[in-house]
Amino acid sequence: MRLENVTAKIRPRGRWESIDLGCAMARRSYGTILMAWLITVWPLWIGGIYLMGTFMSPGAHVFFSAFWCWLTLQIAGKIPLFVMSRKLFGEEVSVFTVFKEWWTSMIFKNFWSRIIGRFSAARGLSLPVAELEGLKGHAYKSRVNLLSRNGGDGAVQAILVCWLMQLVMIASCYFFVGLVIGLYGETDVLEMITVDLNRYGDEHAGWWLLFFFYLLSVTIIEPFFIGAGFAMYVNSRTVTEGWDIELIFKRLSERLKTMYINKGPSRAGEKSSGSGLAGGEVTPSVAPALATPPSLSVSKGSPAPPTLSKAKIPPSLIVLGALLGMLAFSSPQAVAGDARVDRIMKSDDFDLNRSSSQEFESTRSSGSSSSRGSGSYSGSYSPRSSPVGNTAGLFSGVFTMLFWAAIILAVAAVIWVIYKNRKALAKGGLSSVDDDAPKVKSVMGMDVTPESLPKEIHEVARDAWLRGEHQLAMSLLYRGSISWMVNQARVPIIESDTEEDCLRRVKSIQLGADIGSYFKGVTTNWVRLAYGKKLPTDNVFMKLCDHWPFTKKKVVMNLGQNANEEGVTA
Amino acid sequence: MAVKKNIEVIDTLQSVELGEGVEIMLRIAGPFPRALALLLDMLIIGGVMLIFTIIMVILEITSGNPYVAEGIRLIVAFFVSWGYFVYFECGRRGATVGKRALGLRVVDRSGNNASRGQIFVRNILRLVDMMPGIPGMAAGVFIGSFGLGFMCCILTKKFQRIGDLVANTVVVYTHPDYVVTGQQPNVEHPVAPTAALAREEQVAIADFYNRAGLWSEARRIELADHASELTREKGMRGMVKLLGMAKWIKERGK
Numbered sequence: 096m097r098l099e100n101v102t103a104k105i106r107p108r109g110r111w112e113s114i115d116l117g118c119a120m121a122r123r124s125y126g127t128i129l130m131a132w133l134i135t136v137w138p139l140w141i142g143g144i145y146l147m148g149t150f151m152s153p154g155a156h157v158f159f160s161a162f163w164c165w166l167t168l169q170i171a172g173k174i175p176l177f178v179m180s181r182k183l184f185g186e187e188v189s190v191f192t193v194f195k196e197w198w199t200s201m202i203f204k205n206f207w208s209r210i211i212g213r214f215s216a217a218r219g220l221s222l223p224v225a226e227l228e229g230l231k232g233h234a235y236k237s238r239v240n241l242l243s244r245n246g247g248d249g250a251v252q253a254i255l256v257c258w259l260m261q262l263v264m265i266a267s268c269y270f271f272v273g274l275v276i277g278l279y280g281e282t283d284v285l286e287m288i289t290v291d292l293n294r295y296g297d298e299h300a301g302w303w304l305l306f307f308f309y310l311l312s313v314t315i316i317e318p319f320f321i322g323a324g325f326a327m328y329v330n331s332r333t334v335t336e337g338w339d340i341e342l343i344f345k346r347l348s349e350r351l352k353t354m355y356i357n358k359g360p361s362r363a364g365e366k367s368s369g370s371g372l373a374g375g376e377v378t379p380s381v382a383p384a385l386a387t388p389p390s391l392s393v394s395k396g397s398p399a400p401p402t403l404s405k406a407k408i409p410p411s412l413i414v415l416g417a418l419l420g421m422l423a424f425s426s427p428q429a430v431a432g433d434a435r436v437d438r439i440m441k442s443d444d445f446d447l448n449r450s451s452s453q454e455f456e457s458t459r460s461s462g463s464s465s466s467r468g469s470g471s472y473s474g475s476y477s478p479r480s481s482p483v484g485n486t487a488g489l490f491s492g493v494f495t496m497l498f499w500a501a502i503i504l505a506v507a508a509v510i511w512v513i514y515k516n517r518k519a520l521a522k523g524g525l526s527s528v529d530d531d532a533p534k535v536k537s538v539m540g541m542d543v544t545p546e547s548l549p550k551e552i553h554e555v556a557r558d559a560w561l562r563g564e565h566q567l568a569m570s571l572l573y574r575g576s577i578s579w580m581v582n583q584a585r586v587p588i589i590e591s592d593t594e595e596d597c598l599r600r601v602k603s604i605q606l607g608a609d610i611g612s613y614f615k616g617v618t619t620n621w622v623r624l625a626y627g628k629k630l631p632t633d634n635v636f637m638k639l640c641d642h643w644p645f646t647k648k649k650v651v652m653n654l655g656q657n658a659n660e661e662g663v664t665a
Numbered sequence: 666m667a668v669k670k671n672i673e674v675i676d677t678l679q680s681v682e683l684g685e686g687v688e689i690m691l692r693i694a695g696p697f698p699r700a701l702a703l704l705l706d707m708l709i710i711g712g713v714m715l716i717f718t719i720i721m722v723i724l725e726i727t728s729g730n731p732y733v734a735e736g737i738r739l740i741v742a743f744f745v746s747w748g749y750f751v752y753f754e755c756g757r758r759g760a761t762v763g764k765r766a767l768g769l770r771v772v773d774r775s776g777n778n779a780s781r782g783q784i785f786v787r788n789i790l791r792l793v794d795m796m797p798g799i800p801g802m803a804a805g806v807f808i809g810s811f812g813l814g815f816m817c818c819i820l821t822k823k824f825q826r827i828g829d830l831v832a833n834t835v836v837v838y839t840h841p842d843y844v845v846t847g848q849q850p851n852v853e854h855p856v857a858p859t860a861a862l863a864r865e866e867q868v869a870i871a872d873f874y875n876r877a878g879l880w881s882e883a884r885r886i887e888l889a890d891h892a893s894e895l896t897r898e899k900g901m902r903g904m905v906k907l908l909g910m911a912k913w914i915k916e917r918g919k
Contacts, residue, residue: 104676109843111767115677115695118819123675125820185672245879256697259704260815267812270797319819323697334845337876337888343869344891351860351894498751498785509740516733603731 098342100185105339108330110249117326120179121318128175128318131193136171139202140164140310157302164310168317169213172222173201175318179325180227205231217243217250219257219324220331227328242331249327257320264312265305535581535590538597541570543578553643560636566624569631572639573621576614579645594618613644679823681775689776692838696818698767699836703811705763710749717741746807750791754784760839768840774823774833783832790828847878855916856909859895867914874911 098105103116121128144160151159174193181188205225215221221239224230230238243250333339536544549555552575559568577597580586586600601614617639623629631639678690718738725734753761759770759778771787773779779787794817795809814826823835852874862870870892877885889896889904896906 102672102674104674104678107843107845108677109838109840111694111698112677112692112838112843114697115693115824116675118695118697118824119675119677119822122820122822123673182672187672252701253697256700259700260696263700263811263815266810267797267815270799270810271812273799274797315816319696335879336884337873337880340869340873340876341888341891343866344873344888344895347862347866347869347892348894354860355894496782498781501785505744512736512740516736 097184098338099345101183101342102185103183103329105329105333105342107334107339110252110327113326113330114249114253114323115326116330117322117324118319119322120183120326121175121322124175124178124182125318127188127190127193128178129314130190131174131178131197132171132314132318134190134194135174135197135202136167136314137310139167139171143167153299157299157306161306161309164306164313166210166213168313169209169218169222170202170206172218172317172321173197173209173226175321176222176226176325177201179322180223183325183329216254217247219253219320220247220250220327221324222321223325223328241335242328245331245334247327247331250324253320253323253327257316257323260316260319261309261312264315265308268308268311535588538577538581538588538590538592539594541574541577543574543581545578545582548575548578552645553640557637557640560633560640565630565636568636569621569624572617572643575645576617580614583645594622610644613639613642683775691772691776691835692842693823694767694769694836694838695824696815698769699818699824700815702761702763702767702769705766706749706761709762710745713745714742717745747788750788751784754779754788755781758839764836768838769836770839771834772837774835776837779832779834783834787828787832787834790831794826794828845879846875847880849875850877850908852905852908852912854909855913856906857913858910859897862895862914870907870911871914874908874915877908 103120108116140163143163144156147159147163148156174197177193177196178188208225208231209222212218212221212225217239220243221235224239224242225235228238329338536542548571552571556568556571556575559565559571577588580597580601581588584601584604584606586597586604586606588597588600592600598615598618602611620631620635620639624631677692677695679693680688680690682688721734721738725731728734750761753764754771758765759772764770771779771784773783791814792807792809794814795807795811796813798807798809814828817830818824818826821830823829825835829835858870873888880888886900886904889907890899892907893899893903896903896910898906
């Protein structure tokens, strides 16, 4: 591992930010990881599942297969970790390399430790400790504890979010399959599939499907989870060992070494503990002019203050250094230069060189205030236009208008609803059936007026059925039922109601158990015929005709007094 | 075998170049904190709806008329499920309750406050991000799995879901950058550096001082040895000198 080759910005990060870095690392290598996962982890899973199938009962098979895959997940996590850890230090790993490593050593290394590690709540963080540092036993435990206290404290939260994401993916798989094959609402199709699965397939087909979706979701999510754990591990080591500082010091030494070499042996050989100046380091060629070594004692016993040299720094170089953003402070020697630099830097032309940090202000009021010279900017966001912003500005203008239009419409809609229902609201409650309910003439496009139907509906339907006109026969029964509900029982069915709505409304009216169950039977058979093209059997249809309740005599018998009040005799 | 290549350096701090050539850095939040924030928001919405439904059921029973109560319930369900995000994100903190709990907020991709239009668009498109789901709004709320939004979020560089991409927004952290400090060493005399230092190098030396208390003596010396080209010393003397330089930088920076 060479820290100099690191391909991510190393600095101490907060809990969530380090997890974000892990996600970014996983995303960068996602293709390689998925391919490698497919040819390493999936064969391991499938092999285990196949072996178990040879001696287990079907019920135990699905259960133990799921357990096997769940248990080996920590071993599978080695794949993303292998790819990401190498890429972090500048090595591109091919799928073939992973494949070879996996089957020759990776899978067997610390096999049982990883199985046990599966049960750890902080497994995301512990995996890199075990795999990359090779620790075991007590040393491993104390190391994980140390890292989790220093920058790795998000490990448990990460696993919780990981579960959430897995649930999301499993639900997505179900919904997707539902959308593709089932078309929600077409309950018959779904019913047929379920029946077929149970009849011809394994009775545990549902469990197998869930298990397969679990494996899919794990394949998609696990690289990000392992990436998060690995990034937390890197973050912990950055905090506990100062990786970021080590990295910058190494680069600094490298830079200075190059600079001294360019300066020549006389300078390079200088071992003075001198204070040069921290003016503007521009190029190695100007460095000699900037680094005039004064004498400085830093002996432990009597630390003497630095003795200043009389170095003359060409002001132009200081200015140049400042322009390059390299001048953050100057040595005491450069006081004269500093004054000039300050003067120049204060001019408006140098506004671009201000480093800025944003702070979210607590109010929406905007306005910019930059503090000159301090190099910091803690004003609010001033609304600036940018190339992206210009286009977005146009869109946002349009959408702002749409937003307000939608708000106005919504408020109007609420007022309208309240106005329409003012009677109900004023009374605080109405009788369940509105006497003034308008009679509808058609429901779902079907004519439901009494005039459009024969008098003895069930007899006519029976004849039609016997003639082979099944659709007509069934529609007569259904239409007749709806017609009776609308015109006689005053059920508040409206034109746009669906079959389900009609059922719900009838149920809410309390017409009696017989009528309710009869209407439900007619509706079910009608829906099956109309949408599923599934005919009821002759026996079922004849029963429907025989039990037709909507004749005057039967209705009086069935409904009793309450129904009579509803105008059954009409 | 592994091959060394020039791989792009990644960071959670992402730069955005504004129109005037100004570059700003945004700390963009990833899918993990955002998922947790969304879960919190959903729990709040669910809780509100549950309480409201109970009230409406009581009203239904007492009034005997289910239709008005049902209608009001559906309208409220619509406004709560859609309006919750828009209302809070349009607020001065630019964040829903869940986002605030996680220290997040929604901003324009340039770092400015997102406009109301942008907030509206990103939340209207939440419906697309919630795909695949169960069609139909029978319950007044669309039940989606967020699969599409999640995949989009993990696969885009700025962790944007579809709504963010269209509305040109990002979700960023609001709290200041993470700072680690330990017990600071007692350094009596500042020492001026022997060479000009870049800003990043000065920050690293100052950090060495601030975090020195976190490391063992051996590790401090080891780190200081990496900067021996600057201190021209090794071992303990180098470390003391480096700490002196750090003090000098810190004093000058005040």
